[in-house]
Amino acid sequence: MAESIKILIVDDYAVVRAGLRALIELEPDMVVVGEANGGLTAVSQTRALAPDVVIMDLVMPEGDGLTAVRAIRREKLSARILVLTDFNDEDHVMAAMGENVDGYLLKDAASDGVVDAIRSIYRGKFVLHPAIAQIVLFAAEKTVNAPKSTIHALTPRETDVLRLVAKGFTNQSIGENLGIDERTVRLHVTHILHKLNLENRTQAALYALRNGLASLR
Numbered sequence: 001m002a003e004s005i006k007i008l009i010v011d012d013y014a015v016v017r018a019g020l021r022a023l024i025e026l027e028p029d030m031v032v033v034g035e036a037n038g039g040l041t042a043v044s045q046t047r048a049l050a051p052d053v054v055i056m057d058l059v060m061p062e063g064d065g066l067t068a069v070r071a072i073r074r075e076k077l078s079a080r081i082l083v084l085t086d087f088n089d090e091d092h093v094m095a096a097m098g099e100n101v102d103g104y105l106l107k108d109a110a111s112d113g114v115v116d117a118i119r120s121i122y123r124g125k126f127v128l129h130p131a132i133a134q135i136v137l138f139a140a141e142k143t144v145n146a147p148k149s150t151i152h153a154l155t156p157r158e159t160d161v162l163r164l165v166a167k168g169f170t171n172q173s174i175g176e177n178l179g180i181d182e183r184t185v186r187l188h189v190t191h192i193l194h195k196l197n198l199e200n201r202t203q204a205a206l207y208a209l210r211n212g213l214a215s216l217r
Contacts, residue, residue, distance in 0.1 A: 004031040005122045008051035008079070010042040010068070012060040016107075020055060020084075023111050030118065038062025043071045051079050053118050056101075058085040058092055069099045080121045080170075084114070093135045097202045102168065103127035124176075126168015137209060151211055153195045159213065161188040166205040166214030 007024055009017050009032060017035045024030045033049045036042040040063035046054055054072070058065040069081055080102040085092070088106055096104055102121045105114060106129045117127040128136065154162065157178070164174045171185040178185075189201065198204050208214040 004029055005053060005118060006031055006033045006049070006051045007118065008032075008034045008036065008042070008045055008049060008054045010036045010039070010045075010054060010060075010065065011057040011084075012037050012062070016057075020114070023114065024118075027115055030115075039064050039066075039068030039071075042068040043075075046072050046077050046079050047075065050077075052122055054079045054081050055084050055118075056081055058083060058087055058096065066095055066099060069096070069101060073100060082117055082121050082127070084109075088129075088131055088135070090135050090138070093132055094202075097136065097205075098200065100201060102170075104132045105129045106131060124170045124173030136206070150196050151213070154192060158188050158192050158195075161185060162192050162204060162208050163214050165189065165192075165201055166208035168205070 007030060009020050009024075011017050011020070014037075017037075021032050021035070024032050033051050034045045036045045038060045042054065042056065042063070042065075045051075056065045056069060065083065065085070072079060072081065082103040082105065083096050083101050084105050084107060086107050087093075093104060103117050103126060105117055105127065109117075109129060120127050151159070160178060161174055164177060169177065171182045171189070174185045175182045189204070192204055193199070193201075196204065196207055198207060205214070
């Protein structure tokens, strides 16, 4: 039998945590390994429990979600992070994208949508609520200004990597798709950022979306 997906739920409202736990525990391939009511606890719980997926609210009294995501990434903990929040403004969305979260859903998402998102993220895919996808596309038009001609500076392999970065694939998943090792993927990403004069993977993904190299659909 396949190993269960281990999930940590982070939300300051007990009723939300209870609802998510009840939903997840109906799934035979998932298990809730812990809960946290704030960002500070979320980091320590991620470190101690080694969840596969962290469901993270963004705004909480005891440490905000973005700070927690930043700490989890800085410590190179392996958990994938699914934002589940009420906030659908561009500031929150793009701040989360800048921290390389693995998905962003709103709390009005259908129950089966949340479950499907957990599975997708666990498998290395990127997930966006439809309303959030529109915000990301709009931000791509506004913020990524590298000239289109610089696409031709990329090698065919770098272009392949960029397409998968834009789809939210992890380095490991990109390597598996292209038949190359993870270290080579990291090197390609470094070259892409340098050639396109971009600062991070999020800008690279937005650049790819804006220039038609990838699509959110």
